[in-house]
Amino acid sequence: xxxxxxxxxxxxxxxxxxxxxxxxxxxxxxxxxxxxxxxxxxxxxxxxxxxxxxxxxxxxxxxxxxxxxxxxxxxxxxxxxxxxxxxxxxxxxxxxxxxxxxxxxxxxxxxxxxxxxxxxxxxxxxxxxxxxxxxxxxxxxxxxxxxxxxxxxxxxxxxxxxxxxxxxxxxxxxxxxxxxxxxxxxxxxxxxxxxxxxxxxxxxxxxxxxxxxxxxxxxxxxxxxxxxxxxxxxxxxxxxxxxxxxxxxxxx
Numbered sequence: 001x002x003x004x005x006x007x008x009x010x011x012x013x014x015x016x017x018x019x020x021x022x023x024x025x026x027x028x029x030x031x032x033x034x035x036x037x038x039x040x041x042x043x044x045x046x047x048x049x050x051x052x053x054x055x056x057x058x059x060x061x062x063x064x065x066x067x068x069x070x071x072x073x074x075x076x077x078x079x080x081x082x083x084x085x086x087x088x089x090x091x092x093x094x095x096x097x098x099x100x101x102x103x104x105x106x107x108x109x110x111x112x113x114x115x116x117x118x119x120x121x122x123x124x125x126x127x128x129x130x131x132x133x134x135x136x137x138x139x140x141x142x143x144x145x146x147x148x149x150x151x152x153x154x155x156x157x158x159x160x161x162x163x164x165x166x167x168x169x170x171x172x173x174x175x176x177x178x179x180x181x182x183x184x185x186x187x188x189x190x191x192x193x194x195x196x197x198x199x200x201x202x203x204x205x206x207x208x209x210x211x212x213x214x215x216x217x218x219x220x221x222x223x224x225x226x227x228x229x230x231x232x233x234x235x236x237x238x239x240x241x242x243x244x245x246x247x248x249x250x251x252x
Contacts, residue, residue, distance in 0.1 A: 001050075002030055003039040003139050005146055016040050016051055018061040026053075026061050038063065046071050046144035071144035076248045078195045080105045080165070081235055082158055084202035085116040090232040095130050099137035099147050101239040102247070106130070106149045109158055113204030118152050127151055155210055158199065159217035166191070168219040170199040171234050172211055175223040180238065183220050184245045194246055200234045 004026075010017050018026065018040070026032050032053060040049045040063060048071045051063035081098055083091065085108050095106055108130075110117065118126055130149040138146045162168045169183060187194060199206075199219065206214075215221060224237065 001037060001039050002026070002032070003041060003142060005041050005043045005135065005139065008042055008044045011042060011049075014065045015054075016049060016063045016065060018063065019059070023059065023061055027056060037066065041071065041144055043144075043146050046074060048144065073142055074144050075102045075243060076193045077102065077242060077246050078193070079103050079239060079242060080107065080195075080197040081239070082107045082109050082153070082197055082199045083235060084109050084111045084200055084206070084231060085114045085118065085152065086202055086231050087115055091126075091130060092133050093232050094235045095133050095147070095149060096137045097236050098239055099134050099143065100141045101236065102243055103147055103239055104145065105147055106134070107158075108150070108152045109199070110152055110154055111202055111210060112207040114202040115204070116202070123152055155213060159213055159219075162197075162214075162217045162219055165195050165197045167194075168197040168199060168214075169238070170206070170211065170214050170219045170221045171201070171224055171238060172221045173205060173223075173228050174208075174211075175221050178220070178222050180222040180224060180241060181245075183222055184242065188245060192248075196242060196246075198235070198238045198242070200231055200238070203231055 004018055004022050006016055006018060034053050034056060037050060037052050040051050048069045049065050050067040051065055053061060054064045055062035079102060081103050083094055083106060091108065098106065127149055134147045134149055167183060167187060169180060199214065211221060224234065229237065
């Protein structure tokens with residue numbers, strides 16, 4: 001059953017109106033007809049609706065609510081990825097696969113060693129594209145939220161946000177003593193819900209002065225093991241480890 005996201009103002013009584021690009025997708029790609037059922041999720045409340053298509057026009061798809069369900073796919077771990085701007089289309093991969101793994105928000109960060117620089121119209125276009133990739137991935141894997149991709153931040157703004165999290169983990173290839181498992185074991189079974197951030201450098205890594213600033217702001221610098229990983233691998237590995245260790249209903 002296809003899944004589509006709507007905003008709360010599109011839900012009126014027992015009717016939901018699907019608008020925008022999804023209209024064409026339902027009509028001309030999936031070729032659905034009146035009477036067929038789809039899954040619609042209110043991205044603001046994570047409420048899921050089993051609906052029957054009642055009317056199809058060029059501007060909207062009108063659906064009648066058959067059943068209301070509360071989604072159970074979202075984690076007790078709210079995970080935010082502060083990703084150093086990578087080259088080429090690596091950010092697209094990180095967003096797509098990170099969404100599948102349960103990440104809630106992606107924040108691109110401009111570090112000293114970032115080769116890619118975004119500003120003005122280029123940044124706006126990139127952020128729009130990345131948010132679209134997040135939406136498509138959320139539909140595909142059945143998420144009840146669409147992970148948001150924020151505008152590009154710098155080190156100062158990142159440091160100012162550290163206090164908002166239960167823990168902020170910085171993956172750093174030169175750390176030799178403190179492993180990610182050590183920090184996660186300190187958190188495990190202490191709370192029912194967690195708000196965690198991970199900080200990942202670009203291809204050139206994070207500069208020593210930046211590591212010092214992150215430490216002073218309260219972040220925990222961790223090693224991921226003996227091998228140096230590509231920046232796009234780090235985001236996916238760390239997300240998987242955190243969900244494995246802390247997510248309710250996971251492997252014990």
